[in-house]
Each structure stands twice: as C-alpha cells, then as structure tokens.
Amino acid sequence: MDDRYSPREVERAAQDFWKQAHSFEVTEDPGRPKFYCLSMFPYPSGRLHMGHVRNYTLGDVVSRWRRMQGMNVLQPIGFDAFGLPAEGAAEKNGVPPARWTYDNISYMRDQLERLGLGYDWKREIATCRPEYYRWEQWLFTRLYRKGLAYRAAAPVNWCPTDATVLANEQVVDGRCWRCDTKVERREIPQWFLRITAYADELLAGLDTLPGWPEQVATMQRNWIGRSEGAEIRFTVAGYGSLAVFTTRPDTLMGATYLAVAAEHPLAVAAAAVRPAVAQFREECRVMQTAEAAVETMEKRGVDTGFRATHPLTGQTLPVYAANFVLMGYGEGAVMAVPAHDERDFAFAARYGLPVRPVVVPMDYAGDPRALVADGAYTGPGCLVDSGPFDGLSSAQAKVQVIAALEAAGAGTRRVQLRLRDWGVARQRYWGAPIPIIYCERCGAVPVPDADLPVRLPEDVVITKGASALAGRPDFYETPCPECGGLARRETDTFDTFMESSWYYARYCSHDNGQAMLDARAAYWLPVDQYIGGIEHAILHLLYARFFNKLLRDEGLVANDEPFTRLLTQGMVLKEGSKMSKSKGNTVDPEGLIAEYGADTARLFIMFAAPPEQSLEWSDEAVAGAHRFLKRLWALGRVVAGRPAVATAPTDERYSNLRGLLHGLLEQALRDYERYHFNTVVAACMSMVNLLQKLADEPASPSGDPVLREGFSIVLRLLAPIVPHITHVLWQGVGLGTGPIIDAPWPVADAKALRRDTVTLVVQVNGKRRAEIVVTADADRAAIEAQALRDPAVAKHVEGRPVAKVVVVPGRLVNIVVT
RNA sequence: GCCCGAAUGGCGAAACAGGUAGACGCAAGGGACUUAAAAUCCCUCGGGGGCAACCCCAUGCCGGUUCGAGUCCGGCUUCGGGCACCA
Numbered sequence: 001m002d003d004r005y006s007p008r009e010v011e012r013a014a015q016d017f018w019k020q021a022h023s024f025e026v027t028e029d030p031g032r033p034k035f036y037c038l039s040m041f042p043y044p045s046g047r048l049h050m051g052h053v054r055n056y057t058l059g060d061v062v063s064r065w066r067r068m069q070g071m072n073v074l075q076p077i078g079f080d081a082f083g084l085p086a087e088g089a090a091e092k093n094g095v096p097p098a099r100w101t102y103d104n105i106s107y108m109r110d111q112l113e114r115l116g117l118g119y120d121w122k123r124e125i126a127t128c129r130p131e132y133y134r135w136e137q138w139l140f141t142r143l144y145r146k147g148l149a150y151r152a153a154a155p156v157n158w159c160p161t162d163a164t165v166l167a168n169e170q171v172v173d174g175r176c177w178r179c180d181t182k183v184e185r186r187e188i189p190q191w192f193l194r195i196t197a198y199a200d201e202l203l204a205g206l207d208t209l210p211g212w213p214e215q216v217a218t219m220q221r222n223w224i225g226r227s228e229g230a231e232i233r234f235t236v237a238g239y240g241s242l243a244v245f246t247t248r249p250d251t252l253m254g255a256t257y258l259a260v261a262a263e264h265p266l267a268v269a270a271a272a273v274r275p276a277v278a279q280f281r282e283e284c285r286v287m288q289t290a291e292a293a294v295e296t297m298e299k300r301g302v303d304t305g306f307r308a309t310h311p312l313t314g315q316t317l318p319v320y321a322a323n324f325v326l327m328g329y330g331e332g333a334v335m336a337v338p339a340h341d342e343r344d345f346a347f348a349a350r351y352g353l354p355v356r357p358v359v360v361p362m363d364y365a366g367d368p369r370a371l372v373a374d375g376a377y378t379g380p381g382c383l384v385d386s387g388p389f390d391g392l393s394s395a396q397a398k399v400q401v402i403a404a405l406e407a408a409g410a411g412t413r414r415v416q417l418r419l420r421d422w423g424v425a426r427q428r429y430w431g432a433p434i435p436i437i438y439c440e441r442c443g444a445v446p447v448p449d450a451d452l453p454v455r456l457p458e459d460v461v462i463t464k465g466a467s468a469l470a471g472r473p474d475f476y477e478t479p480c481p482e483c484g485g486l487a488r489r490e491t492d493t494f495d496t497f498m499e500s501s502w503y504y505a506r507y508c509s510h511d512n513g514q515a516m517l518d519a520r521a522a523y524w525l526p527v528d529q530y531i532g533g534i535e536h537a538i539l540h541l542l543y544a545r546f547f548n549k550l551l552r553d554e555g556l557v558a559n560d561e562p563f564t565r566l567l568t569q570g571m572v573l574k575e576g577s578k579m580s581k582s583k584g585n586t587v588d589p590e591g592l593i594a595e596y597g598a599d600t601a602r603l604f605i606m607f608a609a610p611p612e613q614s615l616e617w618s619d620e621a622v623a624g625a626h627r628f629l630k631r632l633w634a635l636g637r638v639v640a641g642r643p644a645v646a647t648a649p650t651d652e653r654y655s656n657l658r659g660l661l662h663g664l665l666e667q668a669l670r671d672y673e674r675y676h677f678n679t680v681v682a683a684c685m686s687m688v689n690l691l692q693k694l695a696d697e698p699a700s701p702s703g704d705p706v707l708r709e710g711f712s713i714v715l716r717l718l719a720p721i722v723p724h725i726t727h728v729l730w731q732g733v734g735l736g737t738g739p740i741i742d743a744p745w746p747v748a749d750a751k752a753l754r755r756d757t758v759t760l761v762v763q764v765n766g767k768r769r770a771e772i773v774v775t776a777d778a779d780r781a782a783i784e785a786q787a788l789r790d791p792a793v794a795k796h797v798e799g800r801p802v803a804k805v806v807v808v809p810g811r812l813v814n815i816v817v818t
Numbered sequence: 819g820c821c822c823g824a825a826u827g828g829c830g831a832a833a834c835a836g837g838u839a840g841a842c843g844c845a846a847g848g849g850a851c852u853u854a855a856a857a858u859c860c861c862u863c864g865g866g867g868g869c870a871a872c873c874c875c876a877u878g879c880c881g882g883u884u885c886g887a888g889u890c891c892g893g894c895u896u897c898g899g900g901c902a903c904c905a
Contacts, residue, residue: 156903165903291902292900427903495903497905535905570824577898607831610831617830627858628843671834676834678830678832681843686841759838765886766885806886811838814885
C-alpha cells in the first residue's frame with residue numbers, strides 16, 4: 001500500500017483483477033437465489049453523459065450489494081443502436097450510420113469499463129446487428145399471422161418541401177427544422193401492433209407490481225385511459241347515422257351541437273357543397289400530430305350545414321367540423337355539452353352556440369344558468385331540466401339515459417380507451433427492416449423464417465431525410481415467397497422502441513443462433529431490479545410490458561411481467577437546469593475520471609442526492625468526495641500498522657464506541673434496503689470520523705480490535721459504491737482471505753446495540769423543553785413522574801392543570817396543560 | 819391544454835411508520851502547522867433577542883385535522899418529467 005492514494009493505480013489494479021478472475025461472468029445456478037439487475041441500455045450517441053454515470057452506478061451498486069449478500073447476480077449491458085441521430089450525423093459528416101454507430105459503441109464500452117461497472121461483457125448486445133433484430137423480425141411475422149400486426153392509414157408530419165416525414169422533434173413551432181416550411185398532416189399506410197387487445201391485462205398487471213413507484217403505475221393507468229360511457233347515434237338529415245362516444249351520457253339532454261373531425265366523412269360530404277367547409281378542411285391540413293400541439297392550438301370550427309336530430313328530444317342540433325376533434329380518437333365525432341365541458345363551453349362562446357345546464361351540484365338551490373355563467377360545471381350532481389331524468393344523480397342518470405337510448409335503438413353502453421394501437425413503422429433507413437413483401441397477386445406476405453434476417457444494407461451514404469432503402473432496388477426487388485413473381489419489399493423500418501422492448505430477455509440467451517430465447521431465460525427472468533430515467537415511465541415501459549406478454553403468448557417466457565422492481569432515477573442538473581450542449585453546462589465524465597478517478601465520481605453521485613431525486617452538480621462537492629477517499633486511505637494505513645488481535649473490548653469507552661459503530665451499521669443496512677445510498681455514505685462518513693479518533697490514539701489491545709472491526713465494516717459497506725479503493729484496502733490491510741466482492745455482508749451485533757438507558761425529549765404543549773435520561777425498562781408512570789420533576793419542565797407547567805400526558809416509548813413525552 | 823411529480827440554512831441534503839427540524843457533506847469565517855503556499859487538522863456556522871440561563875421565529879404560500887405536521891387533507895404558486903416519429 002502506497003503512502004498516497006493514487007486512483008489511477010488503485011483502479012487499474014482492481015479492474016485487472018476482475019478481468020482476470022472473470023468476476024462478473026455468470027451462468028445459471030439453481031442452487032443459489034438469482035438476481036437480475038438491469039439498467040436501461042444507452043443510445044450510442046458518442047460519449048457517456050452524467051445521466052448514464054448515475055444510472056449505471058446505481059445499477060452497479062445494487063448488483064454488487066446483492067452479490068455480497070450471496071446472490072447469483074446477472075448484470076448485462078448493451079447498446080440501443082438504431083435511431084435518428086445516426087442518420088443526422090451521417091448526413092452532416094458523410095459517414096455511414098453503421099460506421100458512426102459502431103465507432104461510438106467501442107468508445108462508450110471503454111468508458112463504461114473505466115467506471116468499474118461489473119458487467120458480464122460476454123452478453124453485450126447491439127440492436128443494429130442482424131443476429132439481434134432477426135428475432136424481432138421473426139416474432140413480427142408470427143404476430144402478423146395472429147392478426148396482432150396489421151396495416152392501416154395514420155397521420156404523419158409531412159414536410160412538402162423536403163418530401164419527407166418528420167419526427168415530432170424535427171418540427172419546431174409547426175415548421176420543418178430544416179427548411180422552415182409549414183408542416184402538414186398527411187395520412188399514409190403504416191404497420192401497427194394491436195396493443196389495445198392487451199389493454200385490460202396491462203391495466204390489471206399494474207396492481208401486481210408493488211415494486212413499482214406508484215406514480216409510474218398511475219401515469220400508465222391514465223395513459224391507457226379506460227373509460228366507460230356510451231356510443232350514441234344521431235340521425236343526420238341528408239347524411240345518415242352519426243355515431244359519437246361520450247363519458248357523460250348523463251348530460252345528453254344538455255347537448256346543443258355536434259362536432260366532427262375535419263377528416264370525417266361527414267365533413268368531406270359537406271365540403272363538396274359548402275366552400276367554407278372545404279376551406280376549413282384545407283386549413284386543417286396545416287397541423288401537427290403531437291398531442292401537445294393539438295391541445296394548445298386555437299379551437300376553431302365551421303358549420304357543416306348538416307342538422308342532427310336529438311335521439312331523445314327530437315330537437316335539431318347543428319353539426320360543426322372542428323379542429324380539436326381527431327379522427328383517431330373514438331368515432332372522430334363528439335356531442336358537445338357546453339354547460340358541462342370546458343372545451344365545448346369555449347367553443348360555444350366563440351360561435352354563439354347555446355349553453356344548456358342540466359346537472360347541478362347535489363345541494364345546489366340557485367338558478368342553474370348562474371352556475372354556468374362564467375364556465376362549465378364539470379362535476380357530478382343532480383339532473384335538472386332533463387325531462388324524465390330530473391332529480392336523478394349523475395351516476396343513476398348514466399344508467400337510465402343508456403337504457404333509454406337502447407330502447408330507442410339509438411345507442412349503447414361502451415368502453416373506450418385513450419390508448420391507441422402502436423404504430424411501429426418508420427419511413428427511415430437506420431432501423432430494423434420490416435419483414436414483409438408486397439406481391440400484386442398474394443398481397444402482404446411475411447418473409448419466411450429461412451430468409452431471415454432481412455438484412456439492412458450498411459454501405460449507404462445518407463444525403464437527405466428520405467429513407468435510403470426506398471432508393472435501393474437491390475434491397476426492395478425480390479421474388480414473392482408464395483408465388484415467385486416479382487414483388488417489392490417493405491422499405492419502412494421498425495420504431496426503435498421495438499428493439500428496446502425485449503432486449504432484457506435476449507441478454508439471457510444472447511448467443512443462441514437457433515432461437516429467440518431458451519431455457520436460460522426462464523432461470524433469469526423476470527428482471528428483479530430495473531433502473532432508468534423517469535422519462536421512460538410511459539412509452540418504453542408500457543411497450544416492454546406489452547412485448548413481454550406477446551413473448552409469453554408465443555411460449556417464449558413464463559412470467560407475466562418483465563420487471564419486478566423499478567427504480568426511476570432523477571436527472572442530473574447543473575445550475576438548476578438539465579445538462580445540455582445547447583446550454584453549455586455539461587460536465588464530461590471523462591475529465592472527472594482523469595482528475596479524481598472513477599470511485600470519486602461514483603461516490604459523489606451516490607452521496608449528492610437519493611436516486612429518485614434530481615441531482616445538482618457541484619465541482620466543490622466532488623472535491624469533498626475525493627477528500628473522503630483520501631481520509632479512508634490514510635485510515636487504512638493506520639489500521640494496517642496495528643496488530644490484528646481479536647479480543648473483545650473490556651473498557652467501557654471502547655464498548656460504547658463499538659455500540660455507536662454498530663448503530664451506524666444498522667442504519668446503513670436499512671438504508672441499503674431502501675436504496676437511500678446517500679445516507680449509507682453519510683453513515684460511513686460518520687463511522688470513519690469515529691474510527692479516525694481511535695486511530696489518532698496510540699495502539700492498545702482494547703482499542704485496536706474495535707478499530708479493525710469498524711474499518712472492516714466500513715469497507716464492506718462502501719464496497720458496492722467505491723469498488724476499487726475498497727478492493728485494494730481490503731487486501732492491503734489483510735481483512736479477509738478472498739477479494740472483498742466475495743466477502744460476507746456485515747451484520748449488526750445485537751449485543752453491541754443494547755442500551756441501559758434512553759434519552760427522551762420532553763415537550764410541554766408540543767414545544768421541546770427538556771431532555772431526560774431514563775432506564776431502558778422504565779414504565780410509563782416512572783417516565784411521567786421523572787418528566788414532571790425536571791426543573792425546566794416544571795417551570796412551563798407552573799401549577800397549571802395537566803390535561804394529558806402522551807408518552808411515545810423511546811422517543812418523547814408530551815405534557816399537555818390547559 | 820391534459821396526466822405525473824417536486825419545493826427544507828449561503829449550497830447539496832437528513833429526519834424509518836405523525837414524535838428533538840437541519841444528521842452527513844460543500845461553501846464561508848476564525849485558528850494550528852509551514853519561510854510561504856498547497857495539502858492536512860481543530861473551532862464556529864438557519865434568522866432574531868439576551869451577559870447568560872434561556873426565549874421567540876422558521877420546512878414555497880393560504881387554510882384544516884391532531885396532544886404534536888417538513889410528513890396527512892383541501893386550495894394556490896413556481897419549477898420539472900411525459901403527451902404516442904428524440905431515446
């Protein structure tokens with residue numbers, strides 16, 4: 001052991017040891033409890049950022065901790081290698097996306113290794129490799145045959161100048177980011193996966209995941225948005241039947257107009273005879289697909305001239321075409337009840353349409369008109385001005401209105417989802433090819449297993465945003481697998497969420513060239529702990545849960561849910577905002593490791609905040625973390641110089657000190673269980689502070705065993721967090737026969753924790769007035785008496801009558817006086 | 819616009835299950851060591867009053883529940899995440 005702590009040498013020594021011993025390569029071992037710890041794999045953007053460092057340190061800490069507890073731990077890593085930035089980089093630099101991606105992967109792999117992360121590198125996955133995506137293609141052909149994959153028209157953002165589809169990210173203020181042209185909405189045929197068929201199961205499954213943060217489950221529930229309501233059919237003169245869906249059939253009597261989407265057949269029919277409607281439809285083409293854009297835009301509409309008949313009153317209602325009604329939701333048509341819906345209210349105010357209140361709060365006695373004078377009343381209540389439904393509650397009215405509609409043959413009860421089927425096709429080059437061949441005679445034919453994978457040509461030069469595949473006859477010209485005639489391959493590629501939806505399973509069977517998954521997956525799955533950013537709370541995590549069910553129904557996995565426990569980490573901020581190149585507030589992990597070493601980076605990141613919270617970067621605090629490691633090293637040198645005697649402390653001072661150490665140990669063990677790693681580090685710092693005082697004293701047969709035991713505990717508690725320095729100190733001090741990664745996890749000694757007396761806080765009317773020391777076995781009466789006897793307490797009680805005394809054992813006494 | 823979170827000293831935070839608010843660290847100030855600096859070590863450190871013992875105020879804002887609220891409930895404000903083609 002050197003005098004000075006040299007992170008460079010320490011980290012090289014530890015990493016060499018793990019590599020030579022193949023410490024993190026694992027196989028299935030039915031004799032030990034397994035633990036599969038997974039961090040969300042990175043997109044290979046070029047370099048790691050602090051968010052990655054945080055994510056992967058968290059995963060590594062959990063993995064190493066479970067390993068020291070004796071579990072068979074799998075911790076794999078890979079790269080989510082398909083995606084838009086590769087095409088952007090290619091366009092800019094003229095480098096093929098494949099080359100750019102593979103270069104980035106090798107650079108980032110090296111960075112991950114230098115962080116000391118205990119990965120089983122044998123299992124590394126890059127999703128852009130045909131060995132990986134062939135199984136995605138294979139599964140897709142099966143889903144197609146089952147009817148779970150289908151083709152339908154769906155809107156995309158279209159730039160008329162570049163003649164390409166734009167991602168939402170590429171639309172800035174409604175214009176193309178490249179050429180500033182106003183983006184249009186265009187319907188094109190797309191591939192979909194029928195996730196809505198699994199909606200009920202995805203919803204129910206959330207209740208089986210106690211290891212997930214409640215907020216994530218709530219977000220997913222709201223995203224699926226299962227709601228019960230009614231489908232109502234209105235008769236429209238000169239058009240036919242117009243169906244709408246509503247969650248508020250109780251407000252049917254308050255409907256004053258109907259609204260349809262601009263793309264609705266009724267609006268198309270109206271446009272043929274009414275120039276104003278044609279004009280409006282034309283204006284609606286200039287619209288984005290992003291929900292946030294649609295929801296915040298100005299709500300506009302136009303009278304189609306059609307008139308609908310109210311199914312229960314026979315009243316005539318105008319039918320508008322409106323930009324806030326979307327063809328993709330429900331029926332593409334709504335009944336508007338301005339009195340009880342904010343959006344309908346605003347629209348009615350703008351176009352001078354009547355507002356008819358029909359629901360008032362239960363105990364409301366005033367004029368219903370006054371209730372909705374300034375805005376809609378959206379709560380439930382009691383029906384008024386609703387003919388036969390007057391006096392019913394909203395809940396009762398929903399049932400009775402539906403019954404009335406059914407009797408009239410004009411409607412029915414229905415469940416509606418907010419969730420839409422998953423559009424998995426992208427009009428892009430750098431993605432997994434969709435394994436479908438279009439034949440004029442045979443239609444859409446899935447590529448036979450023997451012809452898989454459909455390889456993506458990697459030798460392309462990207463010029464503009466358009467998919468390079470559509471311009472490659474050598475790719476798309478192919479014989480039809482059914483009839484042998486000339487056919488054309490699908491040139492769209494898969495959404496990259498496809499690859500990230502099943503990678504967790506493939507790590508288990510990474511080298512199987514004959515099957516997607518095998519028996520090894522049954523051993524490791526489900527993932528015991530999944531860790532990643534909160535920004536993935538809905539899309540990625542919902543798609544992965546869906547895919548797991550698809551895999552299960554294909555007989556490939558046995559579990560219903562892929563991730564038993566989920567940890568959503570907060571973002572890494574600097575000066576209060578997210579680190580980003582555009583803000584120029586990034587901190588490169590590389591420089592940090594060069595200056596202080598990986599252990600300092602890991603320690604700072606674990607200490608600065610609990611995992612779920614955002615983490616504020618601080619260069620000064622990083623230096624502080626480094627100082628702690630230097631102190632730990634110096635302490636280790638003292639311990640190494642003391643004789644390794646194993647006698648129990650006889651002196652009371654030393655047994656008290658040992659009690660304090662075991663108290664901190666108990667706290668640290670509890671905080672590991674809670675994943676409060678910041679307070680684990682705090683407890684370790686306190687232990688080091690105590691041990692340093694002992695180390696400052698001369699060697700003694702009574703103090704040295706406490707010093708040695710305490711240091712051994714601190715090293716093991718810190719080993720998952722700062723694995724390099726603890727590895728070298730463990731060996732240097734000679735604390736065990738094997739490496740620290742295989743050392744037994746420490747346990748608190750109950751004997752050391754036992755106390756003869758306890759300190760209680762005494763409050764008078766909830767204000768802290770004194771502290772008393774009582775024997776550990778003192779009863780309530782004795783505690784009460786002693787508290788009242790205390791002079792500071794007596795002063796505040798002052799002969800006033802004691803109304804009540806609250807005694808919380810081991811904590812406090814509260815004397816309530818009047 | 820809709821859904822989900824968060825807010826505690828100069829700063830990052832702690833407070834297990836409603837029970838001493840500010841552990842642990844950073845910064846700052848003072849001191850020791852040194853020819854000097856760096857490094858290291860020691861002391862002070864939420865605000866106000868008091869010589870002191872001690873007292874008052876304080877967990878974004880307004881209310882409520884409770885013997886007792888940073889923690890639970892209702893209403894706001896500000897900031898952040900997501901909104902289906904960024905990953």
